[in-house]
Amino acid sequence: MKPASIYDQVPLKRGRPSQLQLRLLSLAGGADDEPLAAHIYATSLDESDLPIFEALSYVWGPTNAPGKITLVPGDDAGNAIEAARHASTLEVTANLASALKHLRYPDRARVLWVDAICIDQSNLVERNTHVQKMGEVYEAASRVLIWLGPEADDSTLVIKALSSLSSKVMCNHALNSMQMIDQNMDRSLAHPLVPVPFSENESRGLNKLLRRPWFGRLWVIQEAIKGSSRAVLVCGHSSMLWSSFTNALFCILKKDLEDEIEECDWIGDFLEPFLDIHNTGAWPSMDNFMRNTRMMSCTDHRDRIYAVAPLAGVPLNKLKITPDYSLPVSEVYKNFMLKWIDFSQTLGLMGVFEINAAGPSWIPGYNSSPQCDFWTHSEACCGIAADVKYLGSNKLRVAGVQFATVEGVKPLLMAECEADCILSCVRNITPRGIQSKTYPTGCRASLxxxxTLVCALDPMDEPDEDTDPDDRYDIEDDDFMKLFYVSGQGRSLATTKEGYYVLAPKDTQPGDAVCTLLGLENHIVLRPVGRREYRVIGQCFVHGLNFGESLLGDFPTDWSRGKVHIEEGGESYWTVDFVNRKTGKARGKDPRFDGIRHSEIFCGNE
Known part of the structure; x- marks a missing residue:
């Protein structure tokens, strides 16, 4: 694939662990049809005189029909580059060759960092070192160039339409709002129900653009986030700011117009980390980040750890993890889980993804599909820190309680998001005589x-116990059906001997234990496999026990958790607090923890 000599001629010095040596590419100017040529030289990332360079974010693509680039050691980008005595020829993928030909200037050099060329891919030590510092490389770049590929499927038309939309409407992901940039313009475009003024060709081209391979690659998340304020999206000879691109896409998604982006749910997941960081400055939690990137591809499963962990605001060195591509994938995942549990004092990643059938069930599967789209966060453990010990032999001891045993299981079968299909599923799983039954928490069983079917746990939305379920939850309402369709994908409805309803993993069986574990926000289904030994099946939702009731019991007399109306500083809003019905006063601290110091039991690092 490449001659080792070029990397021998441009070696990377071994300096302090915090000091990264890297190679840069001085891409020679040329016309589109001229051969690729460049100088390659080494520099230090923390040097005050670090050359101005741009970092390329792209997909390697198929390795067949490769292109070629002539490399000359040294930073002299002279005109006689092709005649240099020490020149070497390196094969690159067709997509990278296309990117370099599109990006090079016609008459002068352009300094780039390109991983496939600047890192000796055959040198495991070098690869491991660069993975730890990859984010720093993209942060140090003057710009990140996001290469989507050559012009095709009206991509030039689409880039122009998205740029125009973003120049008119400003979206705020944190506030879930849109407003016109120029208040003198027609404000209807910022209304959620007003369609985006895209032509048929623009809409069709947008769908094609969003299905380009770049959007499915795991590493692009880090590359785009680290350089988001300076990133430029390039497709063929058209370009636009990455921030403008994400702004335009959020505008389209906010309008919820299915005709604009077909099957666009994954786009929302893809955009969420970018929008969260851009609008709030906050990094997503580790479990949210892994969920949002679950469908993205990587050639090496170890990258799901090495690429994602730093983006959740937790550098690998903070977790005491050193990238090592010589370790088996299973060992990398197990080591990460143990380090993450110790650092965060939580079990949030346990049972989120499909189980690794060949290994410990408490470790996420690395070569299987996501378990489901069940991402509701309750407060089942009340923020109490995990009590965990690794016993060796792939066994993990955790603390918690079993509060129910599964008695019956019905799969949620919905082939498509259509009313007839969804309502048929609801009828098939509804127990007979439910209208006359009472749920263990005291509310009507039908409510x-x-x-349960829509994972309703927010006290801001929670109905009163005497609310008629037909008034609160209309199963024929479009919003209810859509939410149930999303919540129920890949899951089953389980009933327990104690009378609880459980939105459970599809593999749940009678006899499984429904538990609350310290350090885990959601409840979890475990399967007994021996005396006090269990196998993780997956996280679940249990109505009525989402605020620590299975651990701490009910709230003290006169106390409840509910909506509180606040008026301060000229603002009026609703929030959720613990309310003393006798005094009418509200507070943020759970009365069940009175007399206990926060640091004694609560999670502290995530």
Whole structure:
């Protein structure tokens, strides 16, 4: 694939662990049809005189029909580059060759950092070192160039349309809002129900653009986030700011117009980390980040750890993890889970993804599909820190309680998001005589079932116990059906001997234990496999027990958790607090923890 001599001629010095040596590419100017040529030289990332360079974010693509680039050691980008005595020829993928030909200037050199060329891919030590510092490389770049590929499927038209939309409407992901940039313009475009003024060709081209391979590659998340304020999206000879691109896409998604982006749910997941960081400055939690990137591809499963962990605001060195591509994938995942649990004092990643059938069930599967789109966060453990010990032999001891045993299981079968299909599923899983039954928490069983199907746990939305379920949850309402369709994908409805309804993993069986574990926000289904030994099946939702009731019991007399109306500083809003019905006063601290110091039991690092 490449001659080792070029990397021998441009070696990377071994300096302090914090000091990264890297190679840069001085890409010679040329016309589109001229051969690729460049100088390659080494420099230090923390040097005050670090050359101005741009970092390329792209997909390697197929290795067949490769292109070629002539490399000359040294930073002299002279005109006689092709005649240099020490020149070497390096094969690169067709997509990279296309990117370099599009990006090079016609008459002068352009300094780039390109991983496939600047890192000796055959040198495992060098690869490991660069993975730790990859984010720093993209942060140090003057710009990040996001290469989507050559012009095709009206991509030039699409880039122009997205640029125009972003120049008119400003979106705020944190506030879930849109507003016109120029208040003198027609404000209807910022209304959620007003369609985006795209032509048929623009809409069709947008769908094609969003299905280009770049959007499915795991590493691009880090590359785009680290350089988001300076990133430029390039497609063929058209370009636009990455921030403008994400702004335009959020505008389209906010309008919820299915005709604009077909099957666009994954686009929302893809954009979420970018939008969160851009609008709030906050990094997503580790479990949210891994969920949002679950469908993205990588050639090496170890990259799901090495690429994602730093983006959740937790550098690998903070977790005491050193990238090592010589370790088996299973060992990398196990080591990460143990380090993450110790650091965060949580079990949030346990049971989120499909189980690794060949290994410990408490480790996420690395070569299987996501378990489901069940991403509701309750407060089942009340923020109490995990009590965990690794016993060796792939066994993990955790603390928690079993509060229910599965008695019956019905799969949620919905082939498509159509009313007839969804309503048929609801009828098939609804127990007979439910209208006359009472749920263990005291509310009507029919209300509890409806709340379970849509994972309703927010006290801001929670109905009163005497609310007629037909008034609170209309199963024929479009919003209810859509939410149930999303919540129910890949899951089953389980009933327990104790009378609870459980939105459970599809593999749940009678006899499984429904538990609350310290350090885990959601409840979890475990399968007994021996005396006090269990196998993780997956996280679940149990209506009525989402605020620590299974651990701490009910709230003290006169106390409840509910909506509180606040008026301060000229603002009026609703929030959720613990309310003393006798005094009418509200507070943020759970009365069940009175007399206990926060640091004694609560999670502290995530």
């Amino acid at each position: 509890a079932l409806a709340a």
